[in-house]
Amino acid sequence: RREMMVAFLTEPATLMILFTVSLWSGSTAIPAILASFSKGPLPFHPSLLIAAMAFILVFLGENARLPIDNPSTHLELTMIHEAMLLEYSGPLLALMEWGSMQKLLLYLLLGIDFFVPAGIPPTFALSGLLEGGLLLLGKLFILGALLALIESLFAKLRIFRVPEFTALAYLLSTLGFLLHFVLEG
Template sequence: MTQTSTVPHQWIADLLFKGLGELFQTASVIFFAPIFLGWVNLCRSCLQSRRPAGILQPYRDLLKLLRKEVVLATGASPLFRITPYIVFGSMGLAAALVPAVTTDLPFGPAADAIALVGIFSLARIFMALSAMDIGTPFGDMGARREMMIAFLAEPATMMVLFTASLISRSTSLSTIAETLGGRHFTLYPSLVFATTSFFLIILAENSRLPIDNPSTHLELTMIHEAMLLEYSGRHLALMEWGSSIKLLLYFSILISFFLPWGISHESSFGGLLSGFAFLVLKLFILGTLLAILESTLAKLRLFRAPEFLAAAYLLAVIAFLSHFILEV
């Protein structure tokens, strides 16, 4: 197990050597995030007997948006204009922290599981505020609903991460992934609860069915899309790209905590390559699963959403408690 040094000058030296692995992981998460979305959409189209648009379609969409001019609503404040960059920046930071390809991340000690939840919260708060900035009813509606989902999803995420951190006696993301990946396969009841809970959270936090439908606009039930209604051009591209990174990151957390086999523990070339291959394989399987789930589920009524999330929160709390009762 490699331990990142925390003495400042040594850390900076470490950073230069290990920077390669870190850079590879961050870049691959940021740039391959749209492919994952493309794969999910492709599977969905196939399942719904539609002709798929191809796995690279999200890139084409992003490029198209980036090349367009920005149409700002009158009276938009500077907050509205900087939010896309802040959202994308915080997703970039999160991509540098979540062990997806390798656990040997020099930025790892800078933020642990609790701070990771904080980063997502930062992005969410800015997104909700920017939606309320113009003063349109749809924006306010989206912000309100997003915060409604967050107030249960966020503590549930926290409890899931706490459960994992109790087993590894650490809240550092890399240490959790290493401990959970290094042990022999035993079915921990707490991890079963936590995984179930976290899967529900992924659906809710990334505005997937049955909470929100990512492929509809202009519906009174929309949540995430309602917040982005006033955005256009490069701003919208950044927001969409940020959401796809978030989806990939949530799946990476699921993989590295609950299906951690195959992740690289050092920054060697071979290690990174095999870690990347394992990640891609697992993501393809999970993406297919997500598409199947989304094609078979109907959207919940909006007021059932808190119940869905309360179930996720309670499952997470049960996971946390069952660790003491059954495992220690």
């Protein structure tokens, strides 16, 4: 129930972030967004910066990371994501953990592609793919270090503070969306 609450509260912010990013590409399809971002440098715009800040909050909430959830806890009263895993063991627990890691990687890759698209190869040439792959690994390493820093600096929020955290993500994403029209109009 707790995990569904967090997902329910972060989905509107995720949609607003996607809409904000799609304003720059002219499409809401993720492949079209990536294709338009790989053509040239992404413009530095306040709406994209605010959407990136909202994406960080959504990323932390959706992936059950600190300050929303502590993935290494074993206290039932403080668990959000880990409470679902209590009834699993062995290979089924490994599959659940693997799915959680895939979700984390997917969000990291979406964040990289939306807000730091430099190095996306425009063609499928081997040299471009190798260069883009190495650059992607470097970006993933940097984001992993930033995630470790965030988790080291912040304490877990109380469960009744989580809606405020996700509301902040929604407000930032809506502000970024509206700011695009204000500054471009």
